[in-house]
Amino acid sequence: MNKQSLQGKRIAFLATDGFEQVELTKPWQAIRDAGAEVVLVSPKTGQIQGVNHDEKADKFDVDLSVHDASAEDFDGLVLPGGVMNPDALRTCDVSVGFVRDFFKQHKPVAAICHGPWTLVEADVVRDRTVTSWPSLKTDLVNAGAQWVDEECVCDQGLVTSRNPDDLPAFCDKAIEEFAEGKHAAQTI
Structure with a gap:
């Protein structure tokens, strides 16, 4: 259990129909337990x-439409997987x-399983080391990322993991990065 405090932090979870439930609920609970306000966008x-x-x-009840949301109002972003969810996003x-605005503002982002598909579309993985569900490897490599098969990877505030089995490491590292805050070296 990560003991870092996220008191005063506001973390967005971006999802739509077809998200892998445990990839939203486990990080949601861990981040909320660390003191953050969590918002389903x-x-x-x-x-x-x-x-x-x-x-x-x-x-799950949506708290905020992405059409009314701004990355400026959050300290970090979580992208759960599931095949349909990131494909629609x-x-x-x-x-x-x-999603792209979090990178422009140098804010930490955590994506698991198929979640990095949305990062490919946002063009924010170039020259970064990432992991994901194995079927996304080619898409991520073609988008300029270095793909590795590891439980949890962090590259300048971008946390990625492969699947629900990686959730303990994913949650701990996401909380650590959200507690750290902005990453001046993070670029798009």
């Missing part, structure tokens, strides 16, 4: 549908711009 309003692999899971220009 989505291009949809109302509720979004979680999944457990290929089965429907629970629905990367086709939403407002969502892609929201």
